[in-house]
Amino acid sequence: MAILPSHNMDYRPGLFQPLVAVSSSPGTQLLDTYGKLFLLNSVGQEMSRCKTSIRRGQPSPVYKETFVFQVALFQLSDVTLMISIYNRRTMKRKEMIGWIALGQNSSGEEEQDHWEEMKETKGQQVCRWHTLLES
Template structure:
């Protein structure tokens, strides 16, 4: 596994069984590095003060977790400055 470059967290959504996160994260990556980068996305849940539990995850980039994720990353690399939005299914933790 490679080096972690950056980490971001959404704000906490308390008491919402199906929270919606409309947040944007920006990661600065040089164009020549895009083929060597993997973006890991993990979703966690914490009930009361218990440990957080991972609900699911996915990966985009060099070590994509599936074909759809790899295609999304490729489309983003080729899009220039255009935003490329896709829905992804989380893999079980």
Template sequence: MSIELIKGSHFRNLAINRPPDTYGRLTLLNSVGQEISRCKTSVRRGQPNPVYKETFVFQVALFQLSDVTLMVSIYNRRSMKRKEMVGWIALGQNSSGEEEQLHWQDMKESRGQQVCRWHVLLEA
């Protein structure tokens, strides 16, 4: 399974009045919530509308797609290696909403074609 995190929009830095330094983290979970795999993008510094355009490959068989959950989290990296979650979504078995569930279903039925959607992050 190939996942591309393309871009974000209207990210704010709540602590100080300057654009945030953000990165995305993708975590694949099995049916009982245990982590199978995790990866993250590089940091985009000082960008309220960051463009990531990074692709990640997860080793998942077609028959396993109904039993896994992909967590997509965006973090703001603050000073001294501290981080705060900007927001998150979940796709797959434990989708965080109807749009995410539909995206996952469309992806499963796409036969290898890219399925691209915008998602509104849930607050951390």
């Protein structure tokens, strides 16, 4: 299954606002999915976390939700935004479908480029699609 999260990010003084839109390839099975976002400091400690709502029984779920993290401009080079997508199973069991990381410990060049562009645009939204890494 190919999951492609689109991240529309901007930075305004003191606020970092990622918009997460996730879409899977056509013909996938129906899943109950949700996303978790973690903002980590330079040593990997959690600074903040958010969770999307659950999309029930959708083969191509889309999350158009905005999350706001309090981050000073000087901290943007030292933080990592981890985004994980989960399949919710019965009895509160969950299965990670995939993940990406943007920022200091980006999971790839495209993610790092997206982060750098977001920092440089100063308040304008930057939207890119990323392929999740399998867990």
